Amino acid sequence: MKSILLFFIYSKCALTSAGNYEEKYCSQFSSCESCAGRHHDREFTECVWCPIWNSCISSAVKCRSGYHENVDCPLLSSTQYNETFARIIGTPLIAAAQGTYTQMKRCISNLPGNVRLLKRFALQTPTGERTDGYVAIDYTSQAIIASFSSVASGDKLFYTHFNAEFFTNRQAQFEGSEGLVNRFLYDSWYKLWYILGMEQTLKNLVGIYKNYEIWFIGHSLGGAKAEMAVLSMLFKRLVSQKKVRLLTFGSTRVGDMSFVNLIETLVPYRFRIVHGRDMVPRYPRIFDGEWTPPHHHRYEVWYPNGMRPGAKYFVCLGAEDPQCSSRLSPWEIRAADNDVYFERSMQHWAESYCADSVFYSRSHPTAFANIPEPVYDISSIRTPQTTTGVIPATSTRPSITNPPFFFSQSQQTDSYPAKSVVVATAMNTTIRKRPATDPATTSFESIHIKSTTSATSTTATRELYSTAPEQDFVALYTPVSTSPRYTSIWLA
Secondary structure (H helix, E strand, O other): OHHHHHHHHHHHHHHHHHHHHHHHHHOOOOOHHHHOOOEEOOOOEEEEEEOOOOEEEEOOOOOOOOEOOHHHOOOOOOOOOOHHHHHHHHHHHHHHOOOOHHHHHHHHHOOOOOEEEEEEEEEEEOOEEEEEEEEEEEOOOOEEEEEEOOOOOOOHHHHHHOHHHHHOOOEEEOOOOOOEEEHHHHHHHHHHHHHOOHHHHHHHHHHHOOOOEEEEEEEOHHHHHHHHHHHHHHHOOOOOHHHEEEEEEOOOOOEOHHHHHHHHHHOOOEEEEEEOOEOHHHOOOOOOOOOOOOEOOOOEEEEOOOOOOOOOOEEOOOOOOOOOHHHOOOOOOEOHHHHEEOOEEOOOHHHHOOOOOEEEOOOOOOOHHHOOOOOOOOEEEEEOOOOOEEEEOEOOOOOOOOOOOEOOEOOOOOOOOOOEEEEEOOOOEEEEEEEOOOOOOOOOEEEEEEEOOOOOOOOOOEEEEEOOOOOOEEEEOOOOOOOOEEEEEEEO
8 A cells, every 4th residue: 555655656746747847848938930849759748839828838738729830820921812813713723623524624714814624634433434633724824723623522432431541540651751641632642643644744734834833723632632732743843832823722631740841841822711611621630649640731711701702811820720710619610611612612613614704805904813803793694585675783683493584683782782784685695884873874885795606506605895995894604505595794
């Protein structure tokens, strides 16, 4: 009995001594960057920066919203997040990766400027052929595009066969580096990158278009593939750091801190967008006691309350920033937010050929930096019709199955009151905008949408131009697949 009592007394003294040593060791660091993630291997000490106390403490001391890793410390980005680029360019490029070859090609052709699909990479799975990614080129913006698809949200292949490997975070070494990545994600990327040949395609293009940027983009698990792809290219010095952009929507955690540090060091332009309560960025989970837990890189762009034009967002300065989506508890996150980004379904938008991708008038600049945010939502005209009429703008959405001959809808009635009327004709549709302040005016500004095919054709190419070059007119192209056909217009 005496020996047992002495053992407990000795153990308590030893733990107290170790705790005091940890406090003494950690207290010497005076900044988040020098403190967070600091380890003393011999004493198994971990330091945490506590922003509440503005001091470095031992992990044994509880601190709400403490920074455990260096990349969690707030740090301003050396590059600027461009929402217009993400919304207008990135969204259709990412959504296109979920479609068939025809859907993908049509989505990409609907983008502003001269953008061309070069190669699609597809895998044969038990559920059929699935697009794994594609390479395109934007001659206007001088960029090579590598887009990576996600595993579909409802794909049983993922949730049944691979859930254990993904969710338990079995790891693989990445490209001979010290970084470890999720094995399921790595195997998926490896097949696309090396076996299907995406890397070789990009190498060939980089050799031809030496001054072009390369955009690596992806959604959900495709975001993870985009991260590994950009690092692989940079490891082999196939492209300059200044010429790459990494943009992901709802990406998972990919690798451990060694992998994250490689991203932080080598990829200056990196933004991962998170919609509301998207659950996918919260996986694989971080569990206490893991030697090499997964982690995100900076910079998260969090849209907490929807992604309509003008919606508030935060560019989070820490990798797992407790002020952003990391603050959500496990019962607050949901799968539905992973499918919808910028109000478009990433899984199904390609089925309608990314119908409201932007066309520009010949007089309007095509550089993505100059794309205006939309002011009005969709004005839709059912064609072919011989009727001509004039109606005021309204906030009432018509029936999808039986729409009126023509209507107009204001997207945000409170913020953007209806200011126009729409006049519609038949096959060669003319859209006229008239100021509501002078409804009796006979001076109309016209936009013509011309069809290059007959009224019975199942496909149509429309060309937009404005008779008032000083005005900004943006048209939304809806593919013609069945009769009756529809034309969608934005007035900006």
